[in-house]
Amino acid sequence: MGDMTQTQRPPIVAYGPLNPYMDAELARRFTVHVVAADADPATLPPPVREARALVSFGSVGASAAIMDALPKLEMIGLFSVGYDKVDVEHARAKGIRLTNTPDVLNDDVADLAVGLLYATVRNMVANDRMLRAGDWARGTRPALSGRVTGRRIGILGLGRIGRAIAKRLEPVAGEIIYHNRREAADTSYRYVADPIAFAQQSDVIIVATSGGPEAAKLVDAAMLDALGPDGVVVNISRGSVIDEDALIAALAQGRIAGAGLDVFAHEPHVPQALIAMDQVVLQPHQGSATTHTRKAMADLVLANLDAWFAGKPLLTPVV
Numbered sequence: 001m002g003d004m005t006q007t008q009r010p011p012i013v014a015y016g017p018l019n020p021y022m023d024a025e026l027a028r029r030f031t032v033h034v035v036a037a038d039a040d041p042a043t044l045p046p047p048v049r050e051a052r053a054l055v056s057f058g059s060v061g062a063s064a065a066i067m068d069a070l071p072k073l074e075m076i077g078l079f080s081v082g083y084d085k086v087d088v089e090h091a092r093a094k095g096i097r098l099t100n101t102p103d104v105l106n107d108d109v110a111d112l113a114v115g116l117l118y119a120t121v122r123n124m125v126a127n128d129r130m131l132r133a134g135d136w137a138r139g140t141r142p143a144l145s146g147r148v149t150g151r152r153i154g155i156l157g158l159g160r161i162g163r164a165i166a167k168r169l170e171p172v173a174g175e176i177i178y179h180n181r182r183e184a185a186d187t188s189y190r191y192v193a194d195p196i197a198f199a200q201q202s203d204v205i206i207v208a209t210s211g212g213p214e215a216a217k218l219v220d221a222a223m224l225d226a227l228g229p230d231g232v233v234v235n236i237s238r239g240s241v242i243d244e245d246a247l248i249a250a251l252a253q254g255r256i257a258g259a260g261l262d263v264f265a266h267e268p269h270v271p272q273a274l275i276a277m278d279q280v281v282l283q284p285h286q287g288s289a290t291t292h293t294r295k296a297m298a299d300l301v302l303a304n305l306d307a308w309f310a311g312k313p314l315l316t317p318v319v
Contacts, residue, residue, distance in 0.1 A: 010309050011030065011031040011050045011051045012053040012055060013032075013053070013054045014032055014054075015056045016035075016055075021294075022298040030053075033051060048070075049072070053073070053077060054066065055305075056076060056086075057078075058079065058080020058100075059085065060085060062076050062078075062085070062086045062087065063087055067094055073096055074308065075098070075099065078100045078101065078318075079101060080100060080101060081100055081101055081102050081105060082100075084213075084240070086098060088318070092319050097308065098319040099304040099314050099316050101300045101316065104297055106161050107164060108287065108288050108289075109287035112286060113161075113165045113234055113287075114165065114168050117232070117260060120260040121146045122145045126142075146232075148169075151203035152204070153202070154176075154179065154202030155177070155179075155206055156178070156205055156208060156218070157178075161236070162209075166178070176190075177201060177202065179191070179193070179198040195218070195223055199231075202231065203230065203231060204232045205223075205231065205234070206234045206235075206236070207219060207233065207241050208237055210237070211237060215237075216241070217242070217243040218241050218242075219242040220246055221250065224256055227256055229256065233247065233256060233260075236262045236287050239261075239264040242265075244271065247259060248273045251274075258280060260280075262283040263285055268284065300316060304316060
């Protein structure tokens with residue numbers, strides 16, 4: 001573990017700027033070198049290379065190159081739950097510790113998932129656009145929508161966030177089923193082991209699984225076809241979990257009814273095909289983006305950094 005005295009502030013690198021609160025707190029505790037997310041690690045100046053910790057977004061992560069460019073790096077504090085953009089094995093091989101921010105964002109991400117579900121099924125965004133354009137006043141009648149109540153909700157990834165989503169939908173769902181890599185021992189929701197059977201038995205699939213290579217394009221054309229023409233997909237996980245090309249094709253061809261998406265394969269770039277579709281509700285990766293939760297996430301990153309440099313156990317270690 002590290003050490004921190006009252007007179008010496010450890011040098012750290014922060015991909016940023018992060019947010020005003022986080023930036024101010026980091027500056028108060030540490031000697032901070034702010035680096036652009038797209039900076040070439042090979043070009044970092046000597047003072048930056050003295051950094052003992054790295055603070056990064058989940059969408060940026062930490063590559064092997066940045067770890068190698070910081071020879072004194074001891075730990076990475078990730079402002080995210082997901083760490084699929086971190087080269088975890090390289091960090092482990094170099095003895096670099098990694099922390100993330102689990103639990104504190106569960107409720108807000110779950111709230112957004114439910115909001116996306118209702119907005120998609122009830123055509124809220126398309127109807128809002130139609131009204132603002134004056135079409136309703138000119139006599140246009142909105143198309144009838146589907147409904148959420150009574151539908152079978154499939155949770156893809158019954159982890160912390162998946163459970164929070166399921167709890168919110170229990171009062172209205174006809175049934176809640178789930179698919180994980182393995183069956184959970186502590187839930188009454190019905191487990192479906194085969195992903196295609198899971199999709200066939202779902203009216204809605206809410207993607208809440210963790211990202212990473214093993215989950216890449218888990219929701220593919222076959223799963224979308226199994227969901228069927230009345231089915232809806234909501235994704236608050238990682239864009240990589242859905243085969244985006246297959247999703248666009250399924251939506252364009254009416255093989256599924258709609259999608260509510262907070263994450264995308266190549267953020268911040270979103271395919272124009274998705275932007276043009278009325279049956280798709282889009283958000284710019286806003287799952288945890290509330291004032292309350294972003295402060296809680298920042299406080300957890302700071303607490304891990306403080307613990308490390310005080311020689312205490314990390315609060316939320318990944319590695």
